[in-house]
Amino acid sequence: MNHRVLHFIFLLILLNSKFVTSNELYPDPNNLIDEMSSATIDLNYDGIFIYRHDNKMDTMRIIHKKNMNGDVSERLISLSDNEREIIRKKNTVKYLFPDKKIILVEEDSSKQLIPTHIPSQIKKITNFYRFEIAGNSRVAGLDAWIINIKPIDKYRYGYQLWIDKQSKLLLKSKLKNYQGMTLEDVMFVQMQVMSDINDSLLEPSISTEGFKQIYHVNDKVKVPSQKNHKKKWTTSWMPVGFSMSKYSKNPISTNSAPVEHYIYSDGLATISIFVEKIIHTNINNTSPKITSFGGVNTYSKQTDGHQITAVGEVPKTTVKLIANSVKASN
Amino acid sequence: MKKQKQEILSTLIDDELTNNKEILDNLISNEEMKDTWARFHLIGDCLRGNLPKKIDRNFSSNLKKIIANEPSLFFPNKNYKLVKEPIIGFAIAASVAIFAVLGIQRADISPIETTASTVHMKKEIVDSKLDTFSFPDNYVAPANVEEINEYDFLSNQRLNNYLINHSQYRNDLKMNTVLPYARIVNIETED
Numbered sequence: 001m002n003h004r005v006l007h008f009i010f011l012l013i014l015l016n017s018k019f020v021t022s023n024e025l026y027p028d029p030n031n032l033i034d035e036m037s038s039a040t041i042d043l044n045y046d047g048i049f050i051y052r053h054d055n056k057m058d059t060m061r062i063i064h065k066k067n068m069n070g071d072v073s074e075r076l077i078s079l080s081d082n083e084r085e086i087i088r089k090k091n092t093v094k095y096l097f098p099d100k101k102i103i104l105v106e107e108d109s110s111k112q113l114i115p116t117h118i119p120s121q122i123k124k125i126t127n128f129y130r131f132e133i134a135g136n137s138r139v140a141g142l143d144a145w146i147i148n149i150k151p152i153d154k155y156r157y158g159y160q161l162w163i164d165k166q167s168k169l170l171l172k173s174k175l176k177n178y179q180g181m182t183l184e185d186v187m188f189v190q191m192q193v194m195s196d197i198n199d200s201l202l203e204p205s206i207s208t209e210g211f212k213q214i215y216h217v218n219d220k221v222k223v224p225s226q227k228n229h230k231k232k233w234t235t236s237w238m239p240v241g242f243s244m245s246k247y248s249k250n251p252i253s254t255n256s257a258p259v260e261h262y263i264y265s266d267g268l269a270t271i272s273i274f275v276e277k278i279i280h281t282n283i284n285n286t287s288p289k290i291t292s293f294g295g296v297n298t299y300s301k302q303t304d305g306h307q308i309t310a311v312g313e314v315p316k317t318t319v320k321l322i323a324n325s326v327k328a329s330n
Numbered sequence: 331m332k333k334q335k336q337e338i339l340s341t342l343i344d345d346e347l348t349n350n351k352e353i354l355d356n357l358i359s360n361e362e363m364k365d366t367w368a369r370f371h372l373i374g375d376c377l378r379g380n381l382p383k384k385i386d387r388n389f390s391s392n393l394k395k396i397i398a399n400e401p402s403l404f405f406p407n408k409n410y411k412l413v414k415e416p417i418i419g420f421a422i423a424a425s426v427a428i429f430a431v432l433g434i435q436r437a438d439i440s441p442i443e444t445t446a447s448t449v450h451m452k453k454e455i456v457d458s459k460l461d462t463f464s465f466p467d468n469y470v471a472p473a474n475v476e477e478i479n480e481y482d483f484l485s486n487q488r489l490n491n492y493l494i495n496h497s498q499y500r501n502d503l504k505m506n507t508v509l510p511y512a513r514i515v516n517i518e519t520e521d
Contacts, residue, residue, distance in 0.1 A: 270496070307488075309488075
């Protein structure tokens with residue numbers, strides 16, 4: 001009798017352990033992306049990654065620190081080609097270009113204007129993309145989950161992500177078109193999560209003596225409101241799920257001609273529409289043009305005396321259809 | 331004799347011949363061998379599933395147009411002059427980049443509605459090649475929306491500015507899946 005009871009208990013333990021293992025093995029992909037989102041901001045880490053696009057490959061090092069007061073500091077170092085660094089502290093980003101002896105300083109006062117009207121981001125995204133756990137693998141010596149994010153239609157791209165099982169940091173990502181072809185990918189070859197990062201690691205290693213400093217304060221970003229924002233330009237076509245999330249005027253300080261910038265998003269992909277008044281000296285070519293940079297496609301055309309350019313991490317068809325649908329509203 | 335030639339071609343396609351010059355010379359001058367060569371490649375592509383869903387009959391003439399428009403390596407056409415320096419380099423990139431990677435704005439995240447804290451891995455997913463990102467088979471490739479003469483590179487300052495601005499706002503939204511600014515590394519500009 002005791003023998004049978006022992007067998008029964010042993011069987012229960014086995015079954016229980018199987019469920020636990022199952023739970024550990026197959027997390028909910030939405031939760032995993034949520035955790036990754038937190039980890040990329042909240043953790044301190046130092047990693048080296050490769051960014052591959054078209055026929056080019058760049059190697060970079062990223063050092064990320066979240067200070068006690070919640071501010072984020074980061075330093076990005078180019079490890080291939082030109083020696084360049086980018087330092088970000090709170091809302092100030094400094095770009096150091098030793099080859100040109102230039103420091104470009106960007107101050108973005110719009111951080112507090114991060115749109116709050118976008119309701120439940122992940123919930124929204126799941127309307128237009130399907131999330132699946134595709135298995136597990138190893139990246140940079142770390143065990144990772146693989147998540148497939150598949151678009152519901154051909155007007156947007158899909159993603160494949162490798163997320164560290166322990167830290168939940170993103171270790172690898174691929175941007176894929178509807179046919180499954182990889183357009184660009186990012187992969188960490190080394191990743192260290194640290195309890196703290198010495199501030200000296202966030203200082204530039206390049207001497208900036210004699211560098212010319214160029215300041216650009218971006219304070220023109222607005223969150224559109226249906227009540228007080230009268231849009232001069234309208235789009236008659238946009239893939240389902242995309243809505244306008246931001247608008248800014250003259251975002252390009254170096255431009256002589258006025259430029260309007262409309263930003264649309266479906267929660268994951270972003271599309272910008274730039275409208276620039278044509279002055280005879282600034283735009284000569286009148287034929288529509290399309291081009292690609294890794295996963296970013298642009299389509300440019302002229303209408304009503306303005307240059308319309310759609311830019312986004314979406315297929316060429318999408319940027320072309322959007323740009324062609326832009327019209328001046330009466 | 332014909333069979334022997336076919337075997338030689340097959341070996342050549344498999345890249346297992348060491349002395350190819352004579353075979354290639356024969357291939358160029360012999361129409362029959364050229365046809366066999368094309369057929370072997372077609373069969374190979376068919377077996378490997380590499381055939382396109384839509385075959386562009388104008389491919390050859392379009393390719394000729396592209397080649398004709400290519401700048402000469404020795405006498406660069408000024409219209410195509412590209413600067414080797416990336417503009418705002420590599421990346422405002424990643425600064426923001428990395429943490430922004432699919433860093434969905436946390437403040438906007440409402441509790442996720444899931445009936446269970448876990449989901450089971452689908453068999454077809456487990457069985458699929460992990461590195462393959464499959465999409466529905468009923469996908470129909472879009473028509474060739476870009477005419478070949480439109481496929482031109484806008485390597486000017488305006489487009490560079492647009493891309494930088496796009497990346498910045500994209501980062502603001504913290505919805506990025508790949509390093510948005512890292513793309514800027516690739517931008518080339520005119521002097």
